Amino acid sequence: MQNALHTSWIGRTYLYLPETGSTNSLLKEQASAADAASPPHGTILLTDYQKRGRGRLKRRWEAPAGSSLLFSLLLRPDWPAERMVWLTMIAGLAVTEAVKNVTALDARLKWPNDGVVRQKDAWRKYCGILLEGRVSPNGRLQSAVVGIGINVNIPEDQLPPASFTPTSLMVAAGRKLSRLDLLAAILLHLEDQYDKAAGGLSPHAAWQEQLVFVGERVVVSLASAETDLSGTAVGTDPTGRLVIKDDAGVMHTIAAGDVSLRPL
Ligand code: BT5
Numbered sequence: 463m464q465n466a467l468h469t470s471w472i473g474r475t476y477l478y479l480p481e482t483g484s485t486n487s488l489l490k491e492q493a494s495a496a497d498a499a500s501p502p503h504g505t506i507l508l509t510d511y512q513k514r515g516r517g518r519l520k521r522r523w524e525a526p527a528g529s530s531l532l533f534s535l536l537l538r539p540d541w542p543a544e545r546m547v548w549l550t551m552i553a554g555l556a557v558t559e560a561v562k563n564v565t566a567l568d569a570r571l572k573w574p575n576d577g578v579v580r581q582k583d584a585w586r587k588y589c590g591i592l593l594e595g596r597v598s599p600n601g602r603l604q605s606a607v608v609g610i611g612i613n614v615n616i617p618e619d620q621l622p623p624a625s626f627t628p629t630s631l632m633v634a635a636g637r638k639l640s641r642l643d644l645l646a647a648i649l650l651h652l653e654d655q656y657d658k659a660a661g662g663l664s665p666h667a668a669w670q671e672q673l674v675f676v677g678e679r680v681v682v683s684l685a686s687a688e689t690d691l692s693g694t695a696v697g698t699d700p701t702g703r704l705v706i707k708d709d710a711g712v713m714h715t716i717a718a719g720d721v722s723l724r725p726l
Contacts, residue, residue: 466646472535472653473506481511481527485534486592486609493536493605494596501536506649508533515611516592518575518718519685523590523611524622529630531612531641535652538605539660543597546606547702550575550593550718551669552655553608557589558672560647565635571672573695573704574718576626577612578674579634585674586629588613610648614641625722666700673698679726682706682716691716692726 467473482488489507493500509532515523525532537549554571561569561577568580577589592609613621613630615638621628631639659665670676675695682691682704693708704716704723 466642467649468646469649469653471504472649472656473504475502475505477501477505477507479507479509481513482509483514484512484516484609485509485532486516486594486607487514489534489536489607490594493607503536503538505536506533507536508645516609517590518592523592525611525613526616526620529616529620530614531610531645531648533645534607534609536605536607537656539603541603541660543595543601543603544701545659546593546595546597546603547718548659548665549595549606549608550591551665551702552659553591553593553610553652555665555669555672556648556651556655557591557610557612559651560644561588561631564644564647565631565639567631567634570674571669572626572674573698573723574702574721579629579631581629581634584627586634587624587626588629588631588634612644614639614644626724664700666698666702669702670698675723675725680706681724681726683722683724684716685721695723 485507511527512532517523557577558569558571561567570578572578575591576587578585578587589612595606596604598604615632616630618633676697678695680695691706691714693706696705696707698704706714708714
């Protein structure tokens with residue numbers, strides 16, 4: 463597998479398990495070990511099946527065995543903690559670029575952390591990104607685990623139940639795809655994006671350009687609020703928060719975390 467990679471540092475340490483609970487949970491656990499056994503910056507942990515695949519909060523990520531790309535990347539950025547969201551942005555950009563190159567599908571991003579493709583005139587979710595970071599007492603991003611789940615070859619009748627209509631790349635493209643080719647392309651873009659961000663260049667503008675529903679009427683559901691918020695998605699601020707103008711013209715700035723977004 464490593465031979466198929468074209469990267470210089472991402473995936474040089476590469477761990478594969480036929481199945482596990484959650485790649486994010488396991489890699490986080492390994493990364494917190496204080497000894498020399500703790501995996502290095504750029505480590506990839508990949509699996510073919512997760513028994514307890516995780517989304518944000520207590521949500522689940524479900525995928526039939528062998529159908530998907532399910533992996534986590536360990537980074538040790540030592541950036542200011544405020545830049546943590548850059549990692550979600552560059553992961554989304556890398557996945558989008560790779561999917562466009564490998565499949566020629568119209569791939570975009572949905573705020574805050576989803577990959578979507580256009581299928582029969584609607585956006586459908588094929589990818590979820592789960593970022594978990596650890597910040598040191600002096601406000602630096604000590605380590606971060608970027609979890610990426612991509613529905614590659616899930617047949618239509620095996621797509622999991624989901625709040626935003628799911629699809630797989632195979633269903634959208636009408637042909638089976640090589641998971642390895644896609645992984646290699648994602649990691650190459652990710653490395654490039656990360657190196658630029660490490661040099662201080664914010665990925666915010668490029669990321670915002672890829673977001674669907676900006677400029678459109680949307681509904682935002684907050685797990686912490688009883689009523690939904692509807693209005694026009696105006697854009698995002700540099701920290702990645704969504705700005706909504708409600709029907710009375712009042713602006714609302716919404717952080718990711720407990721939110722889901724859908725078109726009105
Ligand atoms: C996400 O959360 O979309 C982030 C998912 C990250 C999964 C990867 S896989 C490798 C790594 N290890 C892990 O344990 N996790 C990461 P969220 O935005 O909270 O969306 C979760 C929601 O997406 C669920 O509540 C369902 O509605 C829906 N969903 C679950 N499985 C799906 C799938 N395969 N395709 C599309 N939607 C799905």
